[in-house]
Amino acid sequence: MDLGKAVGVMVELDVDVLLGMYEVQATIVAVDEQFRQRIARGQVSLVYYSPRGQECISAALGAHLRAEDYLVTTYRGLHDQIAKGIPLRELVAEYLGRIAGTCGGKGGPMHVTHAASGVMVTTGIVAGGLPIANGFGVAAVLDESDRVTVVCFGDGATNNGAFHEAVNLAAVWDLPVIFVCQNNQYGEHTPIGRSMRVPTVAERAGAYGIASARVDGNDPVAMWHEVGAAVDRAREGGGPTLIDALTYRFFGHILGEDLAYQPAAEREAAIAADPVLAFRARLMSEYEVAESVLGEVDRGVAAAVDDAFTFALASPEPDISSLYTDVVAEVTV
Amino acid sequence: MAVLSFAAAINSALDVALGADPDVFLLGEDISDPGGGVYNITKGLSTKYGEHRVRDTPISESAIIGAATGAALAGKRPVAEIMIMDFLGVCLDQLANHAAKLRYMTGGQTHVPLVVRMSAGAGVQFGAQHSELLEAWLIHTPGLKVVMPSTPAAAKGLLLSAIFDDDPVVFIEPTLLYFGGAKEEVPDGDVRIPLGQARIARKGSDVTLISYGLHVHTCLAAAAQLHEAGIDAEVIDLQTLEPLDTETVFTSVKKTRRAVVVHEAVGRAGFGAELSSQIHEALFNELVEPVRRLTGPNTPVPFAKSLETAFIPTAHAVTAAATQLCATNASWA
Numbered sequence: 001m002d003l004g005k006a007v008g009v010m011v012e013l014d015v016d017v018l019l020g021m022y023e024v025q026a027t028i029v030a031v032d033e034q035f036r037q038r039i040a041r042g043q044v045s046l047v048y049y050s051p052r053g054q055e056c057i058s059a060a061l062g063a064h065l066r067a068e069d070y071l072v073t074t075y076r077g078l079h080d081q082i083a084k085g086i087p088l089r090e091l092v093a094e095y096l097g098r099i100a101g102t103c104g105g106k107g108g109p110m111h112v113t114h115a116a117s118g119v120m121v122t123t124g125i126v127a128g129g130l131p132i133a134n135g136f137g138v139a140a141v142l143d144e145s146d147r148v149t150v151v152c153f154g155d156g157a158t159n160n161g162a163f164h165e166a167v168n169l170a171a172v173w174d175l176p177v178i179f180v181c182q183n184n185q186y187g188e189h190t191p192i193g194r195s196m197r198v199p200t201v202a203e204r205a206g207a208y209g210i211a212s213a214r215v216d217g218n219d220p221v222a223m224w225h226e227v228g229a230a231v232d233r234a235r236e237g238g239g240p241t242l243i244d245a246l247t248y249r250f251f252g253h254i255l256g257e258d259l260a261y262q263p264a265a266e267r268e269a270a271i272a273a274d275p276v277l278a279f280r281a282r283l284m285s286e287y288e289v290a291e292s293v294l295g296e297v298d299r300g301v302a303a304a305v306d307d308a309f310t311f312a313l314a315s316p317e318p319d320i321s322s323l324y325t326d327v328v329a330e331v332t333v
Numbered sequence: 334m335a336v337l338s339f340a341a342a343i344n345s346a347l348d349v350a351l352g353a354d355p356d357v358f359l360l361g362e363d364i365s366d367p368g369g370g371v372y373n374i375t376k377g378l379s380t381k382y383g384e385h386r387v388r389d390t391p392i393s394e395s396a397i398i399g400a401a402t403g404a405a406l407a408g409k410r411p412v413a414e415i416m417i418m419d420f421l422g423v424c425l426d427q428l429a430n431h432a433a434k435l436r437y438m439t440g441g442q443t444h445v446p447l448v449v450r451m452s453a454g455a456g457v458q459f460g461a462q463h464s465e466l467l468e469a470w471l472i473h474t475p476g477l478k479v480v481m482p483s484t485p486a487a488a489k490g491l492l493l494s495a496i497f498d499d500d501p502v503v504f505i506e507p508t509l510l511y512f513g514g515a516k517e518e519v520p521d522g523d524v525r526i527p528l529g530q531a532r533i534a535r536k537g538s539d540v541t542l543i544s545y546g547l548h549v550h551t552c553l554a555a556a557a558q559l560h561e562a563g564i565d566a567e568v569i570d571l572q573t574l575e576p577l578d579t580e581t582v583f584t585s586v587k588k589t590r591r592a593v594v595v596h597e598a599v600g601r602a603g604f605g606a607e608l609s610s611q612i613h614e615a616l617f618n619e620l621v622e623p624v625r626r627l628t629g630p631n632t633p634v635p636f637a638k639s640l641e642t643a644f645i646p647t648a649h650a651v652t653a654a655a656t657q658l659c660a661t662n663a664s665w666a
Contacts, residue, residue: 104440113439135403165396326441
């Protein structure tokens with residue numbers, strides 16, 4: 001499915017690509033639903049930053065990135081991790097701190113890595129991932145490979161010094177790095193308008209002389225085109241891109257918090273315009289996908305997600321002996 | 334063998350590493366020719382290996398350490414320079430939260446073969462923000478290795494080991510050794526000194542003087558003074574602070590039954606406190622007197638020559654402390 005060449009022209013999207021993006025979105029929704037329900041019932045205990053509402057961005061990334069391309073994401077990273085292809089069983093197990101998890105339970109929800117899928121770093125530090133993403137870009141340049149690196153972060157991160165240092169260095173070195181701002185309008189509890197004077201994140205790219213795009217992050221087709229353009233630019237040596245993808249998070253910063261900082265009407269409107277349900281409807285109306293086809297995708301997703309949770313919950317927590325391993329190359333501390 | 338200065342020995346190690354392994358590259362502020370860095374340590378290397386492998390950066394320490402970390406995760410062996418140790422303050426998130434923790438957080442899936450070089454120490458009247466020794470910050474961070482050489486041969490051998498080590502290593506270069514350190518014979522080529530191995534800088538039987546970096550020379554000067562007074566001091570150059578060669582320390586202190594730990598960093602919660610505690614825990618019944626610490630005072634480093642000189646531990650102070658320890662007859666204890 002190498003549609004990366006379709007850059008710059010509004011090509012008709014292959015229905016397989018569209019269905020692939022829908023499947024990723026549906027998977028994110030289903031995994032998120034299980035985590036929230038199980039946390040609410042007290043069945044599992046984890047710190048949880050729901051990505052619900054931001055699925056389309058990840059799905060578009062997943063549609064363009066190869067397994068060997070690198071992804072750096074944040075503690076709100078479940079959707080990115082699924083879209084980049086981490087096997088669901090190991091992913092859910094890591095979120096639950098189980099030995100079968102991608103990191104053997106030592107990372108947890110905020111520190112998921114699955115190197116085989118190219119998910120190299122999940123950071124719990126806002127903006128902490130951006131400087132590291134450049135390093136993957138440098139490695140690709142030194143190796144003369146066409147691997148690209150995507151780093152995801154929120155609008156809040158663009159007020160941190162690490163964002164500015166990293167975007168500037170990527171610009172100066174023409175690195176094949178795509179900076180994807182999942183602009184959900186809030187940095188933790190503070191709305192974006194109270195955190196920055198410029199109207200958009202996208203225009204911050206102008207300060208560093210790199211390409212940028214402001215896009216409706218809830219429109220998978222628009223996202224697919226913008227990500228494709230940025231990926232092609234990076235692969236062809238054209239340097240970095242800042243994508244300002246507008247979206248909204250349905251369940252606040254951290255699950256269970258007091259949402260008083262957010263107007264209820266604003267949140268309810270966003271949930272009413274659920275981008276995944278909207279895409280599902282659009283697939284039927286605009287792309288003439290039969291509901292039975294989507295129903296089949298939904299059933300497959302539900303089975304895979306059930307299987308992943310069954311697998312993860314059956315996995316034990318790591319043995320105490322692993323507390324002391326992996327600090328440095330030697331086993332001892 | 335060539336007779337090299339401290340600076341030339343570091344340059345030689347970098348040259349050997351760049352020549353031996355295409356994955357090795359350097360990054361930092363002003364490091365390319367014609368200058369080769371503010372202390373000329375990297376002079377000639379960008380001309381020899383190209384500016385893609387000896388990469389100048391903006392004054393962006395977070396971006397430097399982040400790029401080095403990402404490249405290391407991708408299989409490179411970056412050597413990052415942040416010029417002066419106090420600048421850790423503007424990149425500590427990248428070093429302590431990311432480089433140091435990634436092997437652990439990923440359950441050993443990834444590791445960070447990174448070296449961060451920096452000059453450090455008082456004595457050149459750079460004032461409070463360009464003179465500190467902050468090794469205690471680093472030793473307190475699991476996942477980092479910490480090296481501080483005292484001679485040209487040690488600098489070359491330890492730096493080569495650091496570059497080819499699979500974990501992040503902070504390599505601290507005493508600034509005064511750039512200017513005033515003695516030259517010595519340094520092996521040609523890739524001759525390494527293992528990390529985690531202390532060196533007996535002077536054999537003795539009455540008291541053990543323990544230090545690292547510049548103040549190994551302070552201890553050697555004190556040992557010469559003590560010799561005049563009939564006291565035979567053993568001097569241990571730790572070379573690597575983490576991992577720490579406690580075996581060499583304990584063997585010596587078991588023999589002499591007296592120890593003075595000397596460092597320039599402030600004493601409160603400094604490395605000397607840790608080492609002193611370890612000696613007491615291991616050898617309480619062997620000690621004739623409690624371990625003494627001679628350190629910088631609990632103040633910032635001052636500018637005025639009189640104050641700066643008073644800040645730095647002296648051979649006379651070491652001699653006085655050791656003489657006091659030796660005043661207690663071992664047979665009474």
